[in-house]
Amino acid sequence: MTSGQQPPPPGDDEDTGPVPVATTSRAVKAPEKRPAPARLLRVLAIPVVIFWVIAAAILNIFVPTLEETTAANAKAMIPRDAPSSAGAITQGQDFKESDYTSMAVVLLETKDRQLGDQDHKYYDEMVQRLLEDKEHVQSLMDLWGDPVTRSGQQSADARAATLTVRPAGDLGDADSNRSIKAIRGIVEKLDKERPAGLTVYVSGPAPLASDTLNAADESMVTLTIVTIVVIIIMLLIAYRSFTRAIIPLVGVLITLATARGVVSLLVENHIIGISSFAMNMAVSLVLGVATDYGIFYLGRFQEARRAGEDRESAYYTSVRSVAHVVIGSGIAISGACLCLSLTTLDYFRTLGPPCFVAMVVAVIAALTLGPALLTLGSKVPWLSAPAKTSPAWRKLGTVIAKWPGAMIAVAALVIPLCIANLANYTVSYNDRDYAPKSVESSQGYAAADRHFQPSQLSIDTLYIKADHDMRNTTDMISLDRIAKNIVRTPGISMVQSITRPNGRPLEHASLPYAMGSMGTKIGQNLGFLKDRVADIDTMAARMGDMMESTKKMAEITAQLSAGTHISVEASRGLKVAMDKTRDNLSNFDDFFRPMRNYLYWEPHCFDIPICWALRSLNESIDNIDEATSQLGPMVDGLSMVDAATPQMIAQLNATVQNMAVMQRLTLTMQSLFHATIAQLEPMINPMVDMSQAFDNAKNDDFFFMPPDSFKTNDFQVGLKFMMTPDGKGARILIYHQGEAMSPEGIDQIQRAEAAAHEAIKGTSLSNVQLLMAGAASNYRDVQAFSMNDILTMMLATFGLVFL
Helix, strand or coil, X not given: CCCCCCCCCCCXXXXXXXXXXXXXXXXXXXXXXXXXXXXXXXXXXXXXXXXXXXXXXXXXXXXXXXXXXXXXXXXXXXXXXXXXXXXXXXXXXXXXXXXXXXXXXXXXXXXXXXXXXXXXXXXHHHHHHHHHCCCCEEEEECXXXXXXXXXXXXXXXXXXXXXXXXXCCCCCCXXXXXXXHHHHHHHHHCHHHCCCCEEEEXXXXXXXXXXXXXXXXXXXXXXXXXXHHHHHHHXXXXXXXHHHHHHXXXXXXXXXXXXXXXXXXXXXXXXXXXXXXXXXXXXXXXXXXXXXXXXXXXXXXXXXHHCCCCHHHHHHHHHHXXXXXXXXXXXXXXXXXXXXXXXXXXXXXXXXXXXXXXXXXXXXXXXXXXXXXXXXXXXXXXXXXXXXXXXXXXXXXXXXXXXXXXXXXXXXXXXXXXXXHHHHCCCCCCHHHCXXXXXXXXXXXXXXXXXXXXXXXXXXXXXXXXXXXXXXXXXXXXXXXXXHHHXXXXXXXXXXECCECCXXXXXXXXXXXXXXXXXXXXXXXXXHHHHHHXXXXXXXXXXXXXXXXHHHHHHHXXXXXXXXXXXXXXXXXXXXXXXXXXXXXXXXXHHHHHHHHHHHHCCCHHHCHHHHHHHHHHHHHHHHHHHHHHHHHHHHHHHHHHHHHHHHXXXXXXXXXXXHHHHHHHHHHHHHHHXXXXXXXHHHHHHHHHHHHHHHHCCCCCECCCHHHHHCHHHHHHHHHHECCCCCEEEEEEEECCCCCCHHHHHHHHHHHHHHHHXXXXXCCCCCEEEEEEHHHHHHHHHXXXXXXXXXXXXXXXXXXXX
16 A cells, blocks of 8 residues: 555444554554533434434424514614614604605606606506505605606706605615505506506606515525535535535534524514515524534544544544634634624624524534444445545645745735725715616616616705704705805705705796896886876976965965055944944933834824834834944954954965975985986996896895795695795705715715705804705715724624624
């Protein structure tokens, strides 16, 4: 026998004797120590294997599959206390829209025509159906359904439009996935009502996450089969025998089935959480460690057999040599998995418990099932026969042992070459890169890319939370300043807000337009103003005539006063004369009274001339007495007129003076109005031209909304979508030029948030709270948390290893 050749394996009757090996320089003795656990496992090998097989069968028959429990109990991708999640939840609660973080977008697309009335009718019916599903749909942002906000949600070619939906559930969790499925079910039920040429996609962040996770779940079987095939190939390479690969392969399959069942049982009873990533990782971990442990046992067993030990001694050598390795590596790996529970991101946190449980099952299986299978395998001669040693491995070992320095140098060269690609490594947070192109969400994103900016379905939202009602002119100026600073951030293509409901500056909401409106109104009233100035001219002329008339009246009144004074004096003298005449006639009447009586007694006095004449004379005496009594009041009246007339003259003179002042003021006003009109006329056209220019340019430098504009229908529509019912909250929808879910998108949203903070400095909104939510904001938190989580995992794992 030449050196390097091995003797034939001993027969069953030589099971206790050593195998002579020509290449060894000294005899190999059978191991003296045979631990009790190893002896017990060798004795109970068949019951142990049966136990594991039964356990695997029970767990996989009576417990839902791991895929089912993962789908029913999946955790959110981003924790609710993350800044972006907190912003989305706070915004949803203040707007009375949603208590969750997920968001979906329904995309309507026509390929050969523009969207028409029939599409709007279908859209309205879909909106109504979605609103009726209170369990799965929290709210809708029906921007395309209103003409005021329609243009912001409709593509420039009018062949695509979007509807934002807030499903129940957080991004990536089981509730969100069920809600997405329900929403798609509603859309599918409307297929018969969908107009020809219209395609509807349920896409957006939540559907994309759901589809990505579903694709991962559906590929689990494929992944398992491929992994098992790779394991078989690896075992064949190692042992160059399919029959020898059966022992570790059977152990791997039983361990995998059991670990999946145990994890599924714990998840089903809500003892641990899980995600699709955790499920895939746990399965991959079990496959890997179970295969390694199987290789350890079988490799050490074969090594002992080649060293000349019999099958039983080789079994104990293998168990004694491998058990502590399994325990050590199991503690290290399971401990490292458990350290994932200390992280913040659910990406990592949900990996910890499932992987820890799966690892514990794999270690227990390796410590019990592994030796049992090795015992059963060692009973079969063609399985337990020592494998032939390949000269290649021996030569490689010789070279490494002979020139260790050179081998280290070669390794030092190869390792940098292997990691050279890290220089071009860029982090991608875009689930679109990983989701299959065939899923509906990916198709929806692709359809959106044909008509919109790449981030139309993955927007961000800035929520502005104040302690007072912002529905006033002052705060509107501050809100527009925030929107203006954000839209001017590089990488931001458009914003929608209360001051920009359709994505552009609000029409007619600028100070130049207000001034132009003033110019228009002045021009409209200029003719009327000229007519009134002409009236002032007439009034000034008439006032001069009135002054002359009043002066003449004062002169006439003065003459009247002089005449009245003469009349008063004359009436007084007349009264004195009349009083004397009355007295004299009274004396005559007293003497002539007997004859007077005769005149009244004579019945024919009228026919006797002398009688009638004397009778008439007597009656005149009575009238003189009456006239004398009336002269007294007349004299008194003339005296009063005589006293009042001078006062009238004084008042008329004062009136003339006042009228002179009024005339002077009227003439001043007349000249002022003439000069004002002359100056206003050349100002009107420039003001109107300026307002039209600013309106057409959509310039946002001089935003201004007068209080009256708050009552307009356009503004009221904007209030419904962009401000909370109490006016203490406002949101700004932010659209990226490029991909939002990328490092560039994260950088853009950080700069946009910084721009918003700069915009509120020193304004009426300097004390507001700014909360960012949305696609880029989510992955900004992922980026920040992942760095901290990785550092936490490293420190915890190294600490565990060193312990």
